[in-house]
Amino acid sequence: MQIKDIQTQLGVTADGIWGEKSKQAMRSAMRDGKVIKITENISLNELLASNTASRLGLDNMPDGKVLQNLIDSAIKLFQPAREILGKPIRISSGYRSPKLNAKIGGAKNSAHLYGFAMDFVCPEVGNTKQVLKKLTDGLKAKGIKFDQAIIEYPTSPNSWIHLGYKHPSGTQRGQVFRIG
Numbered sequence: 001m002q003i004k005d006i007q008t009q010l011g012v013t014a015d016g017i018w019g020e021k022s023k024q025a026m027r028s029a030m031r032d033g034k035v036i037k038i039t040e041n042i043s044l045n046e047l048l049a050s051n052t053a054s055r056l057g058l059d060n061m062p063d064g065k066v067l068q069n070l071i072d073s074a075i076k077l078f079q080p081a082r083e084i085l086g087k088p089i090r091i092s093s094g095y096r097s098p099k100l101n102a103k104i105g106g107a108k109n110s111a112h113l114y115g116f117a118m119d120f121v122c123p124e125v126g127n128t129k130q131v132l133k134k135l136t137d138g139l140k141a142k143g144i145k146f147d148q149a150i151i152e153y154p155t156s157p158n159s160w161i162h163l164g165y166k167h168p169s170g171t172q173r174g175q176v177f178r179i180g
């Protein structure tokens with residue numbers, strides 16, 4: 001899966017250049033509920049959707065570089081993570097534009113800004129503690145590299161997992177910890 005394949009699904013010229021026509025087609029696809037797949041279980045739609053962006057009317061469309069990062073993250077980490085868990089995941093945040101990230105109070109150099117991270121839950125596997133355990137055991141067993149796997153606010157009913165493929169610098173630190 002590459003940008004060209006995304007463009008083919010969108011019905012625009014598959015030239016690999018993520019320009020205004022492609023972005024507009026993706027905005028329409030999201031409005032119309034047309035699912036643009038990156039991998040078997042991960043769609044571009046869910047990595048771009050944001051309740052906050054919709055509510056505030058913020059555009060959350062990435063540039064070509066970030067889109068490529070999203071594709072790489074989905075193929076190399078998010079899809080394998082989904083397969084390790086073996087149950088549907090619900091993604092609450094993938095890419096965040098600088099404006100969106102500022103609005104929600106995200107970290108200044110957040111991996112979400114670069115298309116390298118997703119926040120999710122997987123209720124059919126269990127709470128976020130159980131999900132993190134299954135996920136990190138599986139990643140380790142398969143030798144799959146990642147940057148961060150974080151439980152955010154483990155005691156809250158709204159707890160979620162942040163899974164980062166790469167640090168904005170491109171490194172993969174393999175960090176596992178909790179916040180809150």
Ligand SMILES: [Zn+2]
Pocket residue numbers: 093112117118119161162163
């Ligand atoms: Zn996150």
